Amino acid sequence: MTRYLFTSESVTEGHPDKICDQISDTILDAHLNQDPASRVAAEVVVNTGLVMVTGEISSNAKVDYAKLVRQKIAEIGYTDATNGFSANSCAVLVTLDEQSPDIAQGVNKALECRQGDNEDAWDAIGAGDQGIMFGYACKETPELMPLPISLAHRLARRLARVRKTGQLPYLRPDGKTQVTVAYEDGCPVGIDTILISTQHSEEASQSEIFQDLWLEVVEPIFADIDIKPDKQTRFLVNPTGKFVVGGPQGDSGLTGRKIIVDTYGGYSRHGGGAFSGKDPTKVDRSASYACRYIAKNIVAADLADKCEVQVSYAIGTAKPVSIFIETFGTGRLPAEELLALVKQNFELRPAGLIHTFNLRGLPQERGGRFYQDVAAYGHFGRTDLDLPWERLDKVAQLQEAIAVYTH
Template sequence: MARKSYLFTSESVSEGHPDKVCDRISDEVVDTFYRESLAAGLDPWAIRAACETMATTQRVVIAGEYSNTPKTVTVAMIQDVARKAIKDIGYEQDGFHWANCNIEVLLHGQSADIAAGVDAKQPTNKEEGAGDQGIMFGYACSDTPELMPAPIYYSHKILQNLARARKDKVGDAAQLGPDSKSQVTVRYEDGKPVGVTQIVVSHQHIVEDLSSKQVRDIIEPYVRKTLPDGWIGKETIWHINPTGKFFIGGPDGDTGLTGRKIIVDTYGGAAPHGGGAFSGKDPTKVDRSAAYAARYLAKNVVAAGLADRCTIQLSYAIGVAKPLSIYVDTHGTGKVDEATLERVLGEAMDLSPRGIRTHLNLNKPIYARTSAYGHFGRAPDADGGFSWEKTDLADAIKKAAA
């Protein structure tokens, strides 16, 4: 039987965290390939991209593979895209500055062996195969209106609100830097989130001599506005810049790499993770697209009122189109049999790589916006971004499962 009263903690990191800087640049590269292909009238279905980024003091290295990309995408364009991303994040410090950091581009063509397994070519491959083997998970729960676990949802929101104030230079928030981390411990009673017992925020400041107390004076009002009324009480313990000074931040303080914050990207530890990162990958890579599909299906199950919590696992083999398995766990909250849901979900959506890309309309430059503050729990955008957050399949799933 699931526990009803407990504490659960999740963390988030801001767009200025070294690893998130790298995620952003990698996703900007993917978006650039799609944007330039669409502008050139090329087939976006053919795009293949896998981009990894490393960032350290005054240096960025971008490496990876691509194929079927437009010739308009040059090394100079990739460098410019990376600089604009770093500038938008807000790095203008001596050890990491958008205008003069060294950016090395080491992108090269995709392996022909991988392409042979993925591309749909008659007579060997009748359908696009998965870009790799692996397992992907999706999750949804009734903690929040967005059907996300409360700890990760509010950890993200705290940093989003602080970043917005920093960039808009709202009052003393202009003294904050781009690099920050948050952590929220949520208290659950009878299975529902009701308050927070611990709040952690470590935030870079660009005014060197700010004390932890001064940083807390800036941050605390934003935290209080972010969390639901009544969640912060006298017993709530605050940890704001607990080590004291946090002046040197970003890649100058700690080397960043793409794909090192996969729990931040997903459910904050409230659900399993298959192990594959998302950023820098085009949607033929099921690490990304199938994780989006699994979230989409889990969210629609909960939105349909068929469960209060739902975990979905999908598995794939490289070069094989259809998933090898579909697994559903409603954690004892389900209104219908889980085996029934497994059958219904497999029929409700084509879970091949091409089927997922078609259903969720993923062949677009929509990925840079996912690189910070989570890939899930965001409002769907008018241009197709976060399409996996829609609940437009809920009625069909409910009817089929009846």
């Protein structure tokens, strides 16, 4: 029997890097809501009393960036200037350029169109950058996510909830969670360690925080989970002994610095590209969503117990350079047949991805906000949001194809 430990972390929406991700995606929402054809690459930096918005945006939308930034910061919970960072008192600097014309020409008209060998309208849009993207799914949880990141996100969301409802009034917005799961022969069997670091008021004692977090955060999130903490599980809370100075006052933040939190907690490979602040022509975002969609439908259709999908693109081209499917020895079909099945049933050109998931229209469809809501607590496996790339609408098609292959 092979036994090992695997750990994943999450962060709350008040973590400095996550503040930046959410502001970046709030800006994206604002532009797509007014002009669905907007090209957005918005990046944000935060530090004590300062927010800087930078990047490249080409859009017909009219956006009050300072107002948007302050509204999002207040929504997260930074409203008290004594904490070193507040919506009303922070400085907001905006330094934005338009998208490079060299990039725009390849996105506006893909290489396939420029060479005259395009097959249909979905060949028109070229990938906004080169790169590799991954997606993953497995049977460890009902949402087909790895258990460590699923638990870390649950803890982080619960930590934010008990702060916002006033259940634990001494909590502050910044926080991190981490869960170490014990595996035997590749299957999760126990909880080795739970770590929560949370910003708090000066008056709160560590013993009080320790007891409250166990009762109000840990126990509720494990209530409906078969694998639970036991007497051997370590529970660590604010291991430094104090976490009063937090948020941008305690550490600077930057868009795109929590890409592992955004995805699979390190359980699957990552191509390196961040999601937040990028419009759907950026395949870092849209193709990563597509890879998750493919992997999840494959696992849900019982073609494999675990599945990782990789695609790659060249900037300015519509069709992927390569597609790779890995099932880690759990596949029900030969690798070449599974790959052929994916190519037959899933669209991977940028224009096709935008159409399949309605990636340009989601903010308008959902009251002016969408991407900012996935910018914290993970882009995958969300049970609190109806995400188009989480849908299992290809399962029946895949199962029909299996019947053909196996007979």
